[in-house]
Amino acid sequence: MGKNKDGARFVNKEIFQRVNFLYQAAQLAFRQDPTNHDMCRYYISTMRMVAEKHVIRIHPKMKRTICKCCNMLLVPGRTSRIRFRSKSETHTVVTCLLCGTIKRFMWRKSHQLWMDKPEAWLNAGAKPGKTS
Amino acid sequence: MNLTSLQLYMGSGARKTWLASFVKENLPENRLRSNDDNLSSKFESVDCSRRRKKKQRKSKASIVGETWTRLQRHKQRHLKFSADLRYETYLPLNAMWTKYMEELLHFSSLTEASLSNAAQKMMKADLHGSFLTVKRSKCPSFIGVQGIVLQETRNLFVLVTPYNSVKRIPKANSVFCVVLHNHVFTIYGNQFTVKPGERAAKKFKSKPSIDL
Numbered sequence: 001m002g003k004n005k006d007g008a009r010f011v012n013k014e015i016f017q018r019v020n021f022l023y024q025a026a027q028l029a030f031r032q033d034p035t036n037h038d039m040c041r042y043y044i045s046t047m048r049m050v051a052e053k054h055v056i057r058i059h060p061k062m063k064r065t066i067c068k069c070c071n072m073l074l075v076p077g078r079t080s081r082i083r084f085r086s087k088s089e090t091h092t093v094v095t096c097l098l099c100g101t102i103k104r105f106m107w108r109k110s111h112q113l114w115m116d117k118p119e120a121w122l123n124a125g126a127k128p129g130k131t132s
Numbered sequence: 133m134n135l136t137s138l139q140l141y142m143g144s145g146a147r148k149t150w151l152a153s154f155v156k157e158n159l160p161e162n163r164l165r166s167n168d169d170n171l172s173s174k175f176e177s178v179d180c181s182r183r184r185k186k187k188q189r190k191s192k193a194s195i196v197g198e199t200w201t202r203l204q205r206h207k208q209r210h211l212k213f214s215a216d217l218r219y220e221t222y223l224p225l226n227a228m229w230t231k232y233m234e235e236l237l238h239f240s241s242l243t244e245a246s247l248s249n250a251a252q253k254m255m256k257a258d259l260h261g262s263f264l265t266v267k268r269s270k271c272p273s274f275i276g277v278q279g280i281v282l283q284e285t286r287n288l289f290v291l292v293t294p295y296n297s298v299k300r301i302p303k304a305n306s307v308f309c310v311v312l313h314n315h316v317f318t319i320y321g322n323q324f325t326v327k328p329g330e331r332a333a334k335k336f337k338s339k340p341s342i343d344l
Contacts, residue, residue, distance in 0.1 A: 014236060015332060018258045021232040025225060025260055032221055038211045042283060043260070049329025 010122060015054045022047035023062055030073050037072055037079075037098065044071040060113050064094075069101040211283055211290070213298045222261070222280045222292050229261030230312070239313045254317055256332045259284055262310050264291060267318065269306035277301060284328045 026043035029036070044066055051058050058066075065074050074080035074094060081095045094103040114120050236257055237250050259281050266277045277299055279291030289308070291299045303321035310317045326334055 014253055014256055017232065017236055018256070018332065021228070021258055022260070024228060028225060028228065032224075039282075042211060046260075046329050049327070050332050053330060053333040 012054055012056060015050060015056055019047055019051055019056065019058065022050070026073055030075065034078060040073055041071045044073065057114075060115060064103070064105075067096040067099065067101055068103070070096065070099040072096060072098055074103075213282070213290075217292060217296060217298060219280070219292050219294050219296050222282065225261040226263055226280050229258075233257065233262075233312055237312075239315070242315070251317070255336055258328070259289075259310075260328075264289060264308050264310060264319075266301060267307045267309045269301075271305070274301055274306060286327045287325055 022043050026040045026047070029039040029043060033039070048058070048066075048071065050056075066072070067074055067080075072079055074096060076082050079097050081097060083093045083095070085091055085093055090107045092105040092107070094105070095101070236253055242250060260283070262281050264279060264281055266274050269275050277291065277293065279293040279299060281289055282292055282298070283290040287302055287304065289301050289303060291301060293299055303324050306321045308319040308321060310319070323336065323339060324331075
């Protein structure tokens with residue numbers, strides 16, 4: 001992450017570009033052959049490894065479309081099932097159809113993503129689209 | 133009864149009839165069953181009990197919802213490419229890769245002074261989808277092989293050649309080159325033997341490359 005000061009550079013730009021490319025490659029591989037999961041999984045696992053090595057945060061929008069267990073892209077209806085539950089606290093449940101792992105997202109009004117906050121951006125609002 | 137089944141397990145067919153009579157003679161009447169002469173079925177049950185255990189273990193692992201084991205994750209690393217793989221289907225990947233490289237290296241503003249900087253960036257860049265050519269190799273049959281990179285492992289490049297075949301080429305002892313907008317990047321495979329994910333974090337030292 002870059003420093004939020006004047007003249008701060010975009011640190012790790014090449015790595016963000018690489019993560020972006022690998023994510024798109026996974027999308028492409030899935031679109032070309034939806035039955036071939038291995039190719040897609042390979043790109044995603046490489047992407048996660050790159051991000052882990054550089055201690056980079058994957059954008060939440062990307063991260064939420066990845067199964068944390070089997071590294072598969074979660075496409076609603078094809079590889080994932082989305083259901084809304086209201087027991088105890090309303091939340092969304094995303095189930096990976098290949099390995100059965102669950103992701104839960106709470107519907108909390110007070111919750112705000114780091115990316116949505118103004119201080120997350122390098123030059124407040126000037127340059128949107130860090131990773132996507 | 134345990135004794136009889138054990139003997140049956142080891143014994144031959146000739147002993148069967150002898151055993152049946154032996155059991156009838158020596159066992160108390162209340163333990164004899166009406167269908168006890170059909171002893172062969174008992175032998176099967178001894179054998180089956182072992183098999184059943186194994187089957188149960190196997191089926192447990194494949195139940196949906198169970199967490200993926202390390203082994204399963206390891207298996208997915210070994211990609212299997214189908215025989216009817218087409219080169220044309222990977223052209224969009226190649227187009228995407230060239231766009232990515234253009235964005236990374238800014239070819240329009242590339243000067244001789246910034247070439248070393250570009251080479252540094254190229255080392256950390258991704259090679260999936262690039263069109264590689266084997267320039268030199270210790271194995272003569274690899275020289276001149278061209279193709280789009282599908283997978284990169286620590287020791288291998290997996291290429292799809294324009295003749296719709298998959299080639300796995302070891303990085304060690306070979307030199308690759310990539311052509312991009314009139315720039316030729318040469319990759320020395322001997323110094324490239326790192327996992328693609330870890331390569332980004334690795335610091336490369338300039339080693340003298342010993343000629344083949």
